[in-house]
Amino acid sequence: MEENSDFWTGKCENVINVSAVEANGAKSDYTNYSDTEGIIDISAPGMAPGAVLNGTEVEVENGTSFAAPMVTSTVAVMKAINPDLTAKEIKEIIRKTANKNVGEEGYDKRLGNGILQMDQAVLKVINRVREKEGEAPIDAETFFEQSAISLKLEKSGDNYILQAKVEELFDSSVDLTLETSQDAVKVAEDKQATLSSPQTVTWTLQSEEEATVKVVRSDTGYCSYVTLMPFDFEGTWTGTFDDTEGSLPLGIVITEKGDEYHCEASLYPEYIFGDEAIRENGFNDDSIFDYQTAKEFVELLLQPRFSNFTVEEEKISFVLDLTVNMFGETQKVHYQFEGKIESEDVILGDVTNTTEGMNGNWGIKKGMDGIRPYEEDFIGFWE
DSSP, X not given: OOOOOOOGGGGOTTOXXXXXXXXXXXXXXXXXXXXXXXXXXXXXXXXXXXXXXTTTEEEEEXXXXXXXXXXXXXXXXXXXXXXXXXXXXXHHHHHHTOBOOOSTTOOOGGGTTOBOOHHHHHHHHXXXXXXXXXXXXXXXXXXXXXXXOEEEEEEETTEEEEEEEOSOOSSSSEEEEEEESOTTOEESSOSEEEESSSOEEXXXXXXXXXXEEEEEETTTOOEEEEEEOOOOOOEEEEEEEEETTEEEEEEEEEEEETTEEEEEEESSOHHHHOHHHHHHXXXXXXXXXXXXXXXXXXXXXXXXXXEEEEEETTEEEEEEEEEEEETTEEEEEEEEEEXXXXXXXXXXXXXXXXXXXXXXEEEEEETOSSOOOOOTTOSSOOO
C-alpha cells in the first residue's frame, strides 16, 4: 500500500496509530505507513495464526485488523495494573518501549517508533507503581520468576505428588487452584489453597489414564501445566547410546516380579534383533555376519557386562562395563546410565564414561522388534 501521510487520526493526541509488520519485522505489503514523523506510533505483527470465521471455520488471515488488537490488549493490561494512567502516558510508554532493533538494516522509520513489546510496556507500568509504593524496580526475569508457579511432580507408588511453589505474592492473599483435564483424576486434598505468604502447596493425585493438570494463581493469572502419565516399565526396549567412537545398539528386557523389576540387557541380544534379521543383515547392510557370528564377535571384542539395575518411580539406572580387545590391547571402560521417562514408550537419559571422563546420551523405545529409524532427533545411530 502506498504512503498515506494524511491520516486524520494521526493528529489526535489520544489515538495510537498502528501499522502491521511481517514475522521478520519488515513492513507488510498491505499496511499503511508514513514518512511524516509522528503519524504512525507503533507497529505490531499482522499475521493471525488462525481466525475463526462464521463461528466454526478457522483460516489464516493477515491485516492491520490483527495488529491493532495486540496494541489494544497491551493498553488493557497497562490500565488494569494502574487505572490512573492517562492516554498520553500510555502512548508514551508504548512508543518508548518499542523494539527498534529489527532486521539486518535496522528498523524501518516509516513504521513509527518500532515494534510493540507488550512485556516491556507492562513492566514499565509495574515499576512505576513500585516506585510510588517505595519499592525498588524489578527486571523482567525476576518478575517472571516471582509471578510464576514452579511445579514439581513425583511418582510415589500409585500416587502422584504435585508440589506448586510460589515465590512472591502480589495480593494480600492468593488462591492457587488445581484443574484437571479428566474427571478420572482423584485429588486427596482441596483443589483450592489460599496463600497469605510465599509457600509450597502439595496435592496427592491418582489417575489410571493420561491427564493434564493445571495450577492457576489468582493474583497474576499465571498457570503451569504438568502431565500425569501412567507408565509400565515391563517390556522390551531397544535403542542406542553414545560411545567415544560412535554409537552402540542397546536392548533391555524388563519384567515385573512382585513389587520389583528384573532387568536383562545386551548390546546384540537375540530378543532384540531376532535370528532372521541378523542372518540377513548382521551389523549392517554390507555385513556377511550371521546372528551367531555377530554375537560371538561382539562378546569377544567388547565383553559387555551389565549390573546394578535400579528401576523406581519414573527413573532407571544401571552400569555397563566393557573389556575392549583391539589390536592386541585390552582396555576396560565403565559406563553409568541414568534415564527417565519422556513418554509412555520412550526413555531418554545421560551416560557417563567414567574411565575417559566423557558424557553422552542414550535412548530406548518400547515394543520395537529391531533397531529401526524412530525420530530425526533421537539419540544415536539407527541401523
